[in-house]
Amino acid sequence: MRFLKTGNRGKDVLTLKIWLNKFKFRDDAGKPLNTNSDLFDVSMRQALKRFQRAIPIPDTGKFDKKTQKELPNYNPDKPIQGVGYFINPEITPLDKIEWSGLRAKGITEVYVRIVNANYNQFGSDLTSIVKAGLKPFAWVWQGFSYTSYLTLQGWNMVLDMETYEMPKFYDEIRGIQNLCKANKRTFILCTKADGWDGDQKWSTLQGYCDYLMPMLHLQDYGMTIESLSEYMQKYNKLYPGKIYPALETYKSDKNVVAKSNSDLMSEVNAVKTYCKGFALFRYGLSNY
Numbered sequence: 001m002r003f004l005k006t007g008n009r010g011k012d013v014l015t016l017k018i019w020l021n022k023f024k025f026r027d028d029a030g031k032p033l034n035t036n037s038d039l040f041d042v043s044m045r046q047a048l049k050r051f052q053r054a055i056p057i058p059d060t061g062k063f064d065k066k067t068q069k070e071l072p073n074y075n076p077d078k079p080i081q082g083v084g085y086f087i088n089p090e091i092t093p094l095d096k097i098e099w100s101g102l103r104a105k106g107i108t109e110v111y112v113r114i115v116n117a118n119y120n121q122f123g124s125d126l127t128s129i130v131k132a133g134l135k136p137f138a139w140v141w142q143g144f145s146y147t148s149y150l151t152l153q154g155w156n157m158v159l160d161m162e163t164y165e166m167p168k169f170y171d172e173i174r175g176i177q178n179l180c181k182a183n184k185r186t187f188i189l190c191t192k193a194d195g196w197d198g199d200q201k202w203s204t205l206q207g208y209c210d211y212l213m214p215m216l217h218l219q220d221y222g223m224t225i226e227s228l229s230e231y232m233q234k235y236n237k238l239y240p241g242k243i244y245p246a247l248e249t250y251k252s253d254k255n256v257v258a259k260s261n262s263d264l265m266s267e268v269n270a271v272k273t274y275c276k277g278f279a280l281f282r283y284g285l286s287n288y
Contacts, residue, residue, distance in 0.1 A: 004063035008040040016063060017044060023076055025051045053273045058240045081108075082244075082277025086139060088113040094125045099132035109135035111158045111279065119146040126154055137188065142169055147176050151183040158188045162215070166191070166201040173208045186210050188244060195231070196221045202239065211244035213279060218267065219252035225270050232274035245271050246279040 001012045017033040026032060027043035034043070045061040052059040055074075057066050085107045087097070094112070102110065110129060114122060122138075129136045138155040140147070147157060157180055161169055173189060180187040189209035193216055194200035202212055214235075216228060223231075235243045247267045250256050264280075271278055 001063065001068060003065070004040055006040050006042065006045050006061070009038045011038065013040045013044070014038040016048075019071070020044070020047045020051060023051075023074065025054075055241070055276075058237070081272060081275070082135070083107050084109045084111055084137070084244075084246075084277065084279035086111045086113075086246075086279060086281050094122075099128050099134055103133045107134065108277070109137060109156075111137040111139035114138045114140055114144075114150065114155075116143075116145050119144075119149060123153065130154065135186075137186075142172060147179045151179050151185045156180070156186040156188075158190055158213070159209075160190045162190070162192050164192075164198055166205065170204070170208070173205065177208050180210075188213050190215065190246065193217075193221065193231070194235070196223065202235075206239050206242055211276070212239065212242055213244045213246050215248070215281065216245045216267075216271070217248040217252065217281075219255070220248070225266050228267060229270040229274075232271045236274040241276055243275050244277050244279065245275060246281045247271070249280050249282045 001016070004013060004016065014035060014037075017035050021032045021035065024032075025047045027046040029043075031043065033047055034041075048063065048067070049059040049061045051071075051074075052061075052067060055070050057070060060067075083106055085102060087094070087110055089112065099110075112122065112125065112129075126136055136155050137158045138147075138150045139158045139160060141160045142163070144159075151157065157176055159173065159176055161173065163169065177187050179185075187209045188211045189205055190213040191200045191202075191205070192198065193214040194202045194212075196214075196216075200214075206212060216223075216231065218224065218228060232243065232245065247264065248259075249264060250258050268278065
């Protein structure tokens, strides 16, 4: 199909309208598009932007090359977004977890804390995680030495790199990236929140990983839901489809009490329009 924008007419415009209606991408008033007209109007632009944000890709409101590439791959029965879940085996023994239960609740991937001292002890857990339909990630910190072993075994990688001296670790980060690429694994780089917590060098790091995961802990930074939404909107424009935020499931590092479901859902709703997935960070909670 050709490049389309507001003001264009034609059969291809009508075809795209029908497709957007089929998958319930509405205009800003919540109305389906008018298929009695072949005009690319304002309502169509609004509906197309909703599709673009759902993927997510830049919401240009135009049927550009990026949108044309993504449209044929859209599957409404497949979750658009990943939902990750951090698990520390020292707090929550993995043999106590019903992995299929997590999947049934909407979790799509798990990040299991693995250290140098126990890197080769999770083979059976990996099998159980994959069998349950979850994507397995090894959650490691700087100085981890066994990325090659884990990626060959089947683990994807989350590197937790919370530092103010990021350039010192570029070689380590790129080494993990290369191993993940070689073994066709996903690599997420977890950092402090760029902008809220200094310059995290994302302009460089975005080329060293599949996703950047800022730890967007509202109360620790004194931020609001509005701040969270503005943050995600800003950074998704800077690095489209690259931001995969981590949301804290407890009130703050100084107040380790679980947030209410309504509070947590407010944060989820603030970010989900602008990302391919998000993670629930629960390191401070002791109960599974």
